[in-house]
Amino acid sequence: MSDLKQLLQNNGVVGAGGAGFPSYCKLAEGADTLLINAVECEPLLYTSYTLLQERIRDIVIGMRAVMEYVHIPRGLIAVKDYRAAKLGYSDGQELAPGVFIKYIPNIYPMGDEINLIYTATGRVVPPGQLPITRGVIVYNTETIYNIGLVVQFGQPVTKTYLTISGDIPKAYCVKVPVGMRISEVLKIMNVQVPDTHVVIDGGPSMGTIVNLSTDVVKKPCSGLLILPKTIPAVRNKLRTMEENFRRAASVCCQCSRCTDLCPRHLLGYPLEPHKMVRSTLSAAQADPELIKSATMCCGCDICSTLACCQEISPMQVIKEYKNILAKNRIKYVANPNEQFTPSPEREARMVSAGKWKEMLGVAQYDKFPPIYVEEKLKATEVQVPMSQHIGAPAIPIVKVGDEVVENQMIAKAAEGLSVPHYAPITGKVTYVDGKTIVIHV
DSSP, X not given: OXXXXXXXXXXXXXXXXXXXXXXXXXXXXTOSEEEEEOOOOSTTOOHHHHHHHHOXXXXXXXXXXXXXXXXXXXXXXEEEHHHXXXXXXXXXXXXXXXXXXXXXXXXXXXXXXXXXXXXHHSOOOOTTOOGGGGTEEEEEHHHXXXXXXXXXXOOOOOEEEEEEEESSSSOEEEEEETTOBHHHHXXXXXXXXXXXXXXXXXXXXXOEEOOTTTOBOOTTOOEEEEEETTSHHHHHHHSOHHHHXXXXXXXXXXXXXXXXXOHHHHTTOOXXXXXXXXXXHHHHHHOGGGGGGGGGOOOOOHIIIIIOSSOOOHHHHHHHHHHHHHHTTOXXXXXXXXXXXXXXXXXXXXXXXXXXXXXXXOGGGOOSSOEEEOSOOOOSEEEEESOOSSSSOOEEOOOTTOEEOTTOEEEEOOSSSOOOEEOSSSEEEEEEOSSEEEEEO
C-alpha cells in the first residue's frame, strides 16, 4: 500500500466528524496506535453506531490499510460500552490481526480527541501538539470507512452518512449526496420543521444552526437535528456575540465552576474559562497574547450549560477569542517534552451522557437505534462547496454546460493542504465560481 497517502488525497478523503481535516496528512511514521473515534459522545447521533452495524468489514479493511502503511501494530475501535454490547462486541475483542474493540465509558465529552486518547491509552497530548507526538493517529468512524472504500474500489468521497433525529416521530440514519440541500433531504424524509424549531448540523452541543433556504450537506456533516428553540441546547446558540459578552461582563459571580468542570482543564491543560469570561473584548483585541489559552478549548459547552448558574456562555466568549487568535495567527503550543498531569478530581467531575442529555433538554428526543435507510435519497441538484475541509479550497475544472457523471472529478486540489471534489450525481453543470459548483440532473 505504498501509495495510500496519494490515494486518500486524490479521492478527497477528509475528517467526516469534525472540521474536515484532510486525512492523508495524518499518515506519518512514529505511531503505535490507530484509534478510531466511534464514541459519538453527542446526544441523539447514531451515525457511527450504524456504520459499525452495517459496514464493519469496510471499517476493518480501512484500519488494516492504515496500520500496514505506517507500520502501526495496534488498532482500537473506541465505542461506548453499552453501544458495543448492543452490537455484540466485548471489550478487547479482536476483529482482525491487531484490531480490537475498546470500551469507553458513557461520559461526555468522550468524543473529544484529547479526552478520548487519554481514556483509551492513558496518554495526554500536550496543548497545541498533534496526537502523533504521543504515538497515536485518530480517525472518525466514517473517515476510516471511506478509506476502506478507497483501498478496495478507488471510490472517491461523494456521499456522507448522517443521523436525522430530534423532535420528530422517528429517527433515521441516511446516506446523502454531498451538496444536497438540507431542506430537500428533510422533505424526502417527510420531516417537517415548525417555525418554533431549528435544524442543527451536528450534535446539540457543538453543532450549528443551519439556514434551510441555503445550506447544503457537506462531507463532515454527521447529523441533522430538529429541536425546539426553547430548550437550553438551542437557546445558547441563539444568543448573539454581543449578548454573550454583555452577560459575561455584568453577571459573572466569579465562582470558577466553569474551570472546575472544564474537561481540558481536568486533563491538566492551563485553560481557565473563568479567566476568559473576566477578560474584556477590547483587551483581547488589543493584545491577543492575553487570551492565547483559548485555543485549547474543545467547545464541549459544559462550561455554559452545566457549570454556569448565571446563563453566561464561556464557550461562546472563547469562540470569539479563537477568531481573534486565528486572524492574528496565534496559537498556544506547549513544549513537546512538557508533561501535563490530569487532575485527581477528574474522575469525580466527569459528566454522564445521561445527565448531559437532561441538561441540554434533549433526553426526550433520543431514539435508539435509528431506522437505517441507504438508497432513498436521490438528489436532482447538488451544490458542491469548494471548501469543505481545513486548508485551501479546491479549484473547479469544469465549466457551465459540461455534462458530468457521478464520481467524475470536478475540482482539483489546490497547492498545499487541499483535496479535490467529485460529482455526487450525474448531470449538467449549471453554475461555477470559485466557491461552488452546481450540478443538475
